[in-house]
Amino acid sequence: MALSRGFRCCQRIFSWIPVIIITSVVLWSYYAYVFELCLFTLSNTLEKAAYLLVFHACFVMFLWTYWKSIFTPPSTPGKKFHLSYSDKERYDKEDRPDVQKHILMEVAKKLPIFTRTTSGAIRFCDRCQLLKPDRCHHCSVCETCVLKMDHHCPWVNNCVGFSNYKFFLLFLTYSMLYCVFIAATVFRYFLKFWSGELPNVQAKFHVLFLMFVALMFFLSLMFLFGYHCWLVTKNRSTLEAFSAPIFQTGPDKNGFNLGFRRNLIQVFGDERKLWFLPVFTSLGDGHFFPMRTQSESRNPLLGNEEQWDEDGGSDEESPAIQRDPSVTIHIES
Template sequence: EFPSGNSDLDDYSNRCCQRSLAWIPVIFINLVVGWSYYAYVVELCIFTIPNNAEKISYLVVFHLFFIMFIWSYWKTICSRPASPSKEFCLAKVEKEQYEKEQPDAQQDILKKAAVGLPVYTRTGTGAVRYCDHCQVIKPDRCHHCSTCDMCVLKMDHHCPWVNNCVGFSNYKFFVLFLAYSMLYCVFIAATVLQYFIKFWTNQLPDTHAKFHVLFLFFVAAMFFISILSLFSYHLWLVGKNRTTIEAFRAPVFRNGPDKNGFSLGFSRNVVEVFGDQKKYWMFPIYTRCTCSPQNLFTCLIFKGKS
C-alpha cells in the first residue's frame, strides 16, 4: 500500500533509495565480470593467442569455470533467506498477554511457549531468545537482520556483494560462489601470465588488446588474493559447523556458552552444509541431509545434549 502523509512518504522514499543503492555492489561485480569475459574471450583468445589448440582448450575450461561461477553467484543472490516457521510464533492470546507484562513475566510466557520447540540456545542472561520486531521465538542460530528486516535461520552474515543474507537457505551456494570465483580468477591469471609478460616486454605488438590483457592479469590476481582468505575462513567455519556470528560470539546454551556446541565432527559438519549426496556437492543446487527439520536448526540432538 502506498504511504499517506509526509512522514510516511519520507520513510517510504528512504527505504526505496536504500534498496536501490544496495544493488550498486552487485552491479559493480557484474560489470567487472562482464568486462573480464570480453577481455579474455575476445581480446586474449580471439585477437592475441595464435595457436588454435591453445585457444580452444583455454575457452573450454574458461567457460566451465565461468558458468559455475555465475550459476552459484546468482543462486546466492536469488535464494530468499529462510525465516522461522509458524510454530515459533506466539499465539494471539500469548502475544497480547506478552505485550502487557513486565520483563520477568514476559520470560515466563516465552518459556511456556517454547516447551516442545527445538530451542536450546539462550541469551547471554539465560533468557529465551525472542525477536520483538518479528514477534517470534528465535530458533537456534537464528538472528534478526536489520537490512533484510527479518529473522534469518542459521544466519551467517549479510553480504553486500550479493545484496542478500547468507544463511541456511543459501550458505552452500555462497561457499561454492567463493570457490568458483577463486578458480575463475586463478585460471585467468595463470593463462594470461605469459601474454602479460610478452606485452610488458614488448614482445607482442602494441595493439588495443594490450590494455585489456595487462589489466586483466592485475584484476584477476587481486581478486584471487582477496577471495582466497575469505574462502579459507569459510572452509574453516564449515569444518567447525559455525557461522560468522558464532565465531565472534559463542552461542549460549542452557548450561552456558559453548563455541563447539553445534559441531558434529568434521565429516558430519560438511554434510550439514553440502548434503548427504556427494555427487551434488559441487553444484549450486539445494541438497538436504538426512537430519529431521528440527535438527537442521540445532544439531545438539545428535550429541544428546538438552
C-alpha cells in the same frame, strides 16, 4: 512516513551497487579474455580452443553460483515459532520482565529450542514477534529473522544463511578458480606485451588489467574462502565465531561441532556427487540442529517431541523434520 519510505527505496537501490560492480567487472573480463586474448591475440587454434573451453566452464559455474547466492531468499522461521494471538496479547499487556520471560518459557516448551540469551531467557525477536530457533538471528538489512544466519553480504545483496550458505561457498570456490585460470593463462602474454613482443595496443591494455584484476580478486577471495572453510569444519557461523551460542549450561563455541565429516555433510548433504553443484542439499530444515553432546536433550524447554510433531502436523515442514535422521532429538524420560 513518506520520507521513511523514500529512504528505504533509495537504500534498496543503492544496495545493488556492489552487485552491479561485480557484474560489470565479470562482463568486461569475459570480453577481454574471449575476444582480445583468445580471438585477436592467440594464433594456435588448439590452444585457443582449450582456453575457451575451460574458461566458459569456469564462467558458467561462477555465474550460476553467484545467481543462486543473490536470488535465493533467506529462510525464515515457520509459523510454529510465532506467538499465537492470545500469547502475544498476554505478552504485550505484561510490563514485568520476569512474567514476560515466563510466558515465553511456556510457549517454548512445545518447540525444539536449546539456546538462550545471556540472562538465560528465551531468545525473542520483538520486531518479528517470534521465538528465535537455534542459530537464528534478525537481519536489520533484510528486516527479518534468518535461519542459521551467517552474515549479510553486500556483494550478493542478500543474507547468507541456511538456504544459501552452500551456494555462497561454491560462489567463493568458483570465483577463485575463475581468477586462477585467467591469471595462469594470461601470464605468458602479459610478459610478452610488457616486453613489447606483441604490438597490439588495445589487447595489451586488456591483458595487463586482466592480470592485475585477477590477482587482486584472488588474494582477497583466498582469505575469505579460507575463513569460511574453517567455519565449516567447526560447524560455526560467522556470528557464532564472534559470539558463542549460549546453552542451558552456558556459552559453548563448539556446541554444534559434530566432527569434521559430519560438519561437512550438514552443509553439503549426503550425496557427494552434488557437492559441487549449486543445488540445495543441506541437511534439515534450519529450525534445529544436532548438537555435540546429548546433555542438551535434558533441556526442559523441549517438553515432548511427540507434542511438537502433533502441534505441527499440518505444517508443510513437518515431513522434512521427520525424514531427516540428523536432527533426531532424544528425550530422556
